[in-house]
Amino acid sequence: xxxxxxxxxxxxxxxxxxxxxxxxxxxxxxxxxxxxxxxxxxxxxxxxxxxxxxxxxxxxxxxxxxxxxxxxxxxxxxxxxxxxxxxxxxxxxxxxxxxxxxxxxxxxxxxxxxxxxxxxxxxxxxxxxxxxxxxxxxxxxxxxxxxxxxxxxxxxxxxxxxxxxxxxxxxxxxxxxxxxxxxxxxxxxxxxxxxxxxxxxxxxxxxxxxxxxxxxxxxxxxxxxxxxxxxxxxxxxxxxxxxxxxxxxxxxxxxxxxxxxxxxxxxxxxxxxx
Amino acid sequence: xxxxxxxxxxxxxxxxxxxxxxxxxxxxxxxxxxxxxxxxxxxxxxxxxxxxxxxxxxxxxxxxxxxxxxxxxxxxxxxxxxxxxxxxxxxxxxxxxxxxxxxxxxxxxxxxxxxxxxxxxxxxxxxxxxxxxxxxxxxxxxxxxxxxxxxxxxxxxxxxxxxxxxxxxxxxxxxxxxxxxxxxxxxxxxxxxxxxxxxxxxxxxxxxxxxxxxxxxxxxxxxxxxxxxxxxxxxxxxxxxxxxxxxxxxxxxxxx
Numbered sequence: 356x357x358x359x360x361x362x363x364x365x366x367x368x369x370x371x372x373x374x375x376x377x378x379x380x381x382x383x384x385x386x387x388x389x390x391x392x393x394x395x396x397x398x399x400x401x402x403x404x405x406x407x408x409x410x411x412x413x414x415x416x417x418x419x420x421x422x423x424x425x426x427x428x429x430x431x432x433x434x435x436x437x438x439x440x441x442x443x444x445x446x447x448x449x450x451x452x453x454x455x456x457x458x459x460x461x462x463x464x465x466x467x468x469x470x471x472x473x474x475x476x477x478x479x480x481x482x483x484x485x486x487x488x489x490x491x492x493x494x495x496x497x498x499x500x501x502x503x504x505x506x507x508x509x510x511x512x513x514x515x516x517x518x519x520x521x522x523x524x525x526x527x528x529x530x531x532x533x534x535x536x537x538x539x540x541x542x543x544x545x546x547x548x549x550x551x552x553x554x555x556x557x558x559x560x561x562x563x564x565x566x567x568x569x570x571x572x573x574x575x576x577x578x579x580x581x582x583x584x585x586x587x588x589x590x591x592x593x594x595x596x597x598x599x600x601x602x603x604x605x606x607x608x609x610x611x612x613x614x615x616x617x618x619x620x621x622x623x624x625x626x627x628x629x
Numbered sequence: 630x631x632x633x634x635x636x637x638x639x640x641x642x643x644x645x646x647x648x649x650x651x652x653x654x655x656x657x658x659x660x661x662x663x664x665x666x667x668x669x670x671x672x673x674x675x676x677x678x679x680x681x682x683x684x685x686x687x688x689x690x691x692x693x694x695x696x697x698x699x700x701x702x703x704x705x706x707x708x709x710x711x712x713x714x715x716x717x718x719x720x721x722x723x724x725x726x727x728x729x730x731x732x733x734x735x736x737x738x739x740x741x742x743x744x745x746x747x748x749x750x751x752x753x754x755x756x757x758x759x760x761x762x763x764x765x766x767x768x769x770x771x772x773x774x775x776x777x778x779x780x781x782x783x784x785x786x787x788x789x790x791x792x793x794x795x796x797x798x799x800x801x802x803x804x805x806x807x808x809x810x811x812x813x814x815x816x817x818x819x820x821x822x823x824x825x826x827x828x829x830x831x832x833x834x835x836x837x838x839x840x841x842x843x844x845x846x847x848x849x850x851x852x853x854x855x856x857x858x859x860x861x862x863x864x865x866x867x868x869x870x871x872x873x874x875x876x877x878x879x880x881x882x883x884x885x
Contacts, residue, residue, distance in 0.1 A: 401786065404790055406786045406789060406790060425794070426789040426790065427789065427792050427793070427794045427797075430789070430790055430791065430792045431792070434790070435790040436790075437783070437786065437787045437790065439783070439787075439817075441813055441816055441817045441820065442780075442783050442784045442786075442787035442788075442813050442817070443784075443787045443788065443791065443813065444813060444816075445808065445809050445812035445813050445816075446812075455791070455809075456791045456792060459791060459792035459793055459794075460792050489816060503791060504790070504791060507791075507792070
């Protein structure tokens, strides 16, 4: 379990990024962090593995303040995949890139090899193992960077904007992979602007604005809340729009709907069917 | 790296800032040549005392002081090692003089870099008949130094998140640890350079042969004054260096 207690942070002590963030992340959760640009989302996830340390407040991992751990120690438990894959990749082949992360954490040769192959298969990169990461497309590089962290199988996986540059099929693959990991008991946290991706895959959403958490709860209720949507400069989910239109005509249809099944049920109810 | 601050432009309104960059370039080069033509403590101290008012006139004494504080470790290092390893008759005096000379050299050039905006610099180069493309490339390079610095930090973060321990291990391991930082930094820079080039071309870079400029530099009388005084001082110093023996007080050395 990760606990953030009233975390404050300012870059260079000047540019305020977080002002009093408290958050509890339980083991095995799937959480999305959403919010406008500059709301402090990336700053927040960098606090999880100690890349940034709070100016005030505490970050607690399983009851121990993370200030006692180095980033390398924390990265065993908490994997973080950054936005720009080019900041991570530096080796000659995709395979070595992934083995490098495993070597850092001291796995045996056989185990590294096996984990590497497994991760490559999971991410549909098996055909690219011998390629140089620099010759790959943007979306592929993004997946290689993800693979290099995923292979270490951290307990908590946090991803900063994983869906950028991915086509619908890759997004679906990513989603099913994340839910598979989640079923194995891993905690998954993503920072994203992709509202449909969140609705379909993440039961809990944390909405941020101006370095504060403005809403934290079930995705359906957070993302159908007009006030939150505006504060975080998100686009309202299309289904909520549809529900609101229907509500104007049939007042029995609830306004705050984000899931297709819920809307279907409401419409069927209005029409008097079963 | 705080000692590099002294080579960074600061927006200010001072006598020195208002001078034409070309005049300042002449002045800085003259000051540097003068610093290089002496290697004993007393003349270098005199040069040093002449440089301080110039920095003060540029309203940058505090910044200069900070830089020197950042540089102090290196300076002490130079003094200690030169004293221990030098073969001169009075190693301590000589290394002290060397250090003073380094400070004087840095200060001479900092007068230029502290007070010339990158845009002014490229404008000056263009008006000195350097091709626009080269001048532009140079000001672009200066513009991207801080960006590169930020990028380096982001890369360090990304690698740390993969379990690279940047500040642990022996010297060899630490040197090896530079690889995961430097390779992405180069790749990212090349990628960025390519995309900047593309975006510049799509905005019409190089479309017309004859460019016009918003703020062409004008050489005023005070700029001529600076150039003439600089060259005069240079002539006098060169004359004394070449044809006159330095008096004994100027060659004074510490008794150790």
